[in-house]
Amino acid sequence: MVSLGELKTGIFKTRPNRYIAEVVIDGVLETVHVHDPGRLKELLYEDNKCLVRYAASEKRKTDWDMIAAEKDGEYVLIHSGYHRYIAEALLTSPEWTPFEAVYPYKAEVKAGQSRLDFCLIDEASKRIWVEVKGCSLSERGVAKFPDAPTIRGRRHLEELITLKAAGDRAAVIIIVLSDAKCFVPKKDTDPEFYETFYRAMRCGVEVYPIRVSIDTKKQVLVYEGPIPVVKENTPSI
Numbered sequence: 001m002v003s004l005g006e007l008k009t010g011i012f013k014t015r016p017n018r019y020i021a022e023v024v025i026d027g028v029l030e031t032v033h034v035h036d037p038g039r040l041k042e043l044l045y046e047d048n049k050c051l052v053r054y055a056a057s058e059k060r061k062t063d064w065d066m067i068a069a070e071k072d073g074e075y076v077l078i079h080s081g082y083h084r085y086i087a088e089a090l091l092t093s094p095e096w097t098p099f100e101a102v103y104p105y106k107a108e109v110k111a112g113q114s115r116l117d118f119c120l121i122d123e124a125s126k127r128i129w130v131e132v133k134g135c136s137l138s139e140r141g142v143a144k145f146p147d148a149p150t151i152r153g154r155r156h157l158e159e160l161i162t163l164k165a166a167g168d169r170a171a172v173i174i175i176v177l178s179d180a181k182c183f184v185p186k187k188d189t190d191p192e193f194y195e196t197f198y199r200a201m202r203c204g205v206e207v208y209p210i211r212v213s214i215d216t217k218k219q220v221l222v223y224e225g226p227i228p229v230v231k232e233n234t235p236s237i
Contacts, residue, residue, distance in 0.1 A: 143180035
């Protein structure tokens, strides 16, 4: 699906701030850039295994990128820079696209007060607005987003509701990066996002959680297929 490049195994030690981690690589403590500003407490904790990639450059302050961390025997992608490549792979594959066919698209398109990830044009010249979210958190086989309150995420949902009401199609692709069987917005973390998410669905915004895993031998991302959204207010979720 998407190549990750040459990866090395490291041992996570500390995270001084959202964008920096200290990781032991080949016996040496290195400073690693973390591309996902989420909390990631279930992934980045002392002595957990992680996958890193060497990415030295004169323009960078760090020589390494954090790519993934281990959970329950598998590695979970935590490099948000790959989300666009994953989404483009989905949208350009007749086998993987969540829509009826592969359609031409533009990326990073302004809509109202937001900039949405994609705008597709279908065979009837109808626009399909698409926002992409990466979901690395899972609990007991349930993928959950967000792991921190997200005003931006709520704003994107509101924009999609408006676009749908105006006659366009609107959709959210949720890239599920863990071994989850279903998806639910995380109500205890952001109740407003939870309410807006289900209101968007009631308004006709399409939601497509799609699971993606890491093949550590081939060092590539693998398409695993769609998973369902949990119904609103389901007990014990």
